[in-house]
Amino acid sequence: MNGPLPNKNYLGRLAIVLHAHLPFVRKNEKNSLEEDWLFQAILECYIPLLQVMESSKKQDTSNTKLTLSLSPTLLSLLQNKQIQKKYSSWIKTRIEFLNDLSKKEQAASEFLLRNIKNNYLYWEKCSGDLVERFKNLNLTGNLDILTCAATHGYLPILRENPETVLGQINTAIRSHKVIFGTRPLGIWLPECAYYEKLDEILLNCGIRYAVLDGHGILNGSPRPRYGVYAPICSKKGIAFFGRDSESTLPVWSSREGYPGNSVYREFHKDLGWELSSTELQKKGIPTSRPLGLKFHRITNNNCSLGKKEFYVEDEAIKKVEEHADNYLLSRSKQLKKLSLSASFEPLLIAPFDAELFGHWWYEGPRFIENILKRSTKYFIKLTNLREILLQNPNLQICDPSPSSWGQGGFHNYWLNDKNAWIVPEITKAGSVFVELSSNKFNDDFSIRLLKQAARELLLSESSDWSFILKAGTTTELAKERIDRHLFRFWKLIEMLENKSFIDYKFLKNIEEEDNIFPNIRIQDWQL
Template identity: 55%
Template sequence: MFTGKLALVLHAHLPYVRSANPGSLEEDWFFQALFECYLPILKVLEKSLQEKDETPKITISLSPTLLSLLDDKDLKARFPDWLKDRLNLLNYIDKERQIASDYLDKYINNQLSDWESCEGNLIQRFSQLQKYNVVDLLTCAATHGYLPLLRENIECVKAQLSTAVKEHFRFFGVKPKGIWLPECAYYEGLDKLMLECGLRYSILDGHGLLHANPRPRYGIYAPICSSNGVAFFGRDSDSTLPVWSSREGYPGDKNYREFHRDLGWDLPQKILKKIGIKDSRPLGLKLHKVTSRNTSLTEKKFYDPKLAAEKAKEHAKNYLQDRHIQLKRLNQEIDQEPILVAPFDAELFGHWWFEGPIFLAEIFKQAKEENIFFTNLNDILRSTSKLQLCEPCPSSWGQGGFHKYWLNESNSWLISEWSKAGKAMVNRCSNGVEKEYEIRILQQAARELLLSQSSDWSFILKAGTTTDLAKKRIYKHLDRFWTLINALDREDNPSDLKLKEFELEDSIFPLIQAKDWCKI
């Protein structure tokens, strides 16, 4: 008999797309994530709680920007029509495809029914799961800013953290104890700022612990504690690679749904325009399976949901058996209970890998057979009496393991823009303002600065996908920031109408406090 537990960690995040026009590509990002990921994951957890003797456990981070989107009345009102538009599109496909689309018709209707039954209140459902200790909810930096690249103005890093804590408390009524650091990116001294904001634990990529000083006795299989009193967990690549890798892992199986072929590309534009979609783009409507890696998109075979579900069940069993073998081996090598920490982007489960929620449901269902027990990060710390004192190594979970993906020839120009704007914000906030109108201007400037710092835009610039959209977002928020900051230095403040326009469009973080940017 061996001991040990598995801690699954899901990071749920989207950039703030509230200001996008209805029907925009950015709004599609959010609605597709709702449709394919967040609703299915909630249903898996709720069903597992109802059906199992032992409570399923998982750690989930919900970024402040995502929470703002989930809470937005306009977006919630538009989502059902978005689903119905996709149901309507299924009426325009030919008979051959119609057979393959039956599962999709049923799937969309199920999601629509689930949404309507809770009146779109997903935040309340996450909160309930936390009360049952199914979910340990973490926060994230306010706008997913890549913190090591903001450190020149340390106040900007602290404002990302403190704003996130306020938002989490606003939605859940409790302050978060843990945080998902954006891109798992860490630098020396960040733990001190985390502690000052009441954040006591986080996750790093494996080398963030393995290269810690001193090297942890138990490697990545036990949390460590920094000298500033913050605990860190390390990612176990053996527990994550089979799930996230499309080449070496489960998602690339020939029976699973093909991600890249979508009806949004297959249907003629005249049909798309009938329901108000102006141009060809992914719609979340996919009827084909992977088939093989070498098969071109045009030659993909039709998807069989029953066969895919069976394969997900097999893969869940295989995953648990491998964790069984891994834990059994670790019991022979270390003298305390090992913990396997497996962090993933939540969107992997359902959006990138359509069968991901089925896989999750199956590992919860089959775990007891394989003697695998789940835990969450908070429970681990509560049950651990002593942690080894180590200083984590600067790191990220991005390509190369450090900061290269967010600091390269495609996006390095952003650093000086953030630095200049951050310095102006710190100076202005440190000098203070007295008039109520000026406080409003400064608060909105803070929102625009935070929104410009989102690591999503840096990622897109490097990936080379929707780069024009990313640049437009960055410039818009920075231009608004400077308009507001410069107005405070002049007598001709911007008209109230202009300020209201910014406040209405970028209405995130109602509890924001400009004093968070005061010099430390």
């Protein structure tokens, strides 16, 4: 590095922000895809990230800093004792699959078996309580844990009934407080989506800062003096941090970024697609599906899955170290340029889906590990959002622009010809619920019905289903989930309005199955 450093021993600050979220898993459903998504994320992402943070913290507490959003649905799943028990069985089944491979395949998958066993030992050591490990890192200040909307509802399409936005946020805050013992001050807005006057709702709920896409900051009013390189403060008093695209593109893009390198593990070639239905059923897997067992490398993007070469772990480890150095060198050059051209200390905000690191990009946690270890070498100070605001910076007053982190900053990924039909359905349900919740129901049974109706409404509002419908992947699953929760919602409303037709068995079954948010309050939907 050439040239003078700023008044401190670093060029500027980098805040990596990870957003961890998965949709709710039904309690009584066996072998669900959502359950597989969760277990693969635990194995490939959440445990490796915890290991990286805890190991790095022992070596350098001051520079081991990340911001992490844990959605309320994900937290409810991680704390579920039944799911914790099922995860142990799920892992053991995967180990059996790997042990059954041919000698050639066993040699190629040796790294995977070793890593799975290592992660399972970690799981056993903490008795499956990953939330407690996250909590400890939050208490030491190494992690700044944010909340999210309760079921990851896309807030701009809920705005017609502001009370439904309130329900999403208040329920999330209440759940977070029960789990972590303190009210969250920061929030990850689902899909970084913002609309006018959302800051007022956030303020009234006790939220003080959030992350936005760069479009939300750069198109703000007035245009921010320092662009996305410093947080802004809305007129209502909420601080907003803007995504820096230059800091995120090399990591999230499989085409233009690091994850697409030929030596990294191939995501799409999964053992589950190659085994016969008979072989799967012997292990209790009813249909062909990804098992999370992948031991081939990308090789090259034009190579068919059948011609992918076996993964070589040492080559991938070497490459991810190179990529971490390349990333940090690029950020240091970026920060130096910003430092020389402006009289402020620049800040780079790099937000990502947490599941990118480990699940989609297998080497991702090791990349994070190298960033934590090597950042000081490049005169970069790692920080988190809470630490930045604790320094009481002088923020420019600026109202952010409506935006999301979808393409171009628009809302159209969650509102288009594939999923727009959802909006009138959840809007109608939300309007009815808001009206009924404002009535003075004093009897316990009515409140019981309303609470379960609130859960079904929240679950139907999840943006996961809109995303899946647009992506065209498991569309039948997404439609079935929306229809199921709305059906249950309307049946509960019918029972509330006509108590001569109470289906007690139905009520008990869905209370057991959709048992999320035990501390839910109807008052949280009231302005």
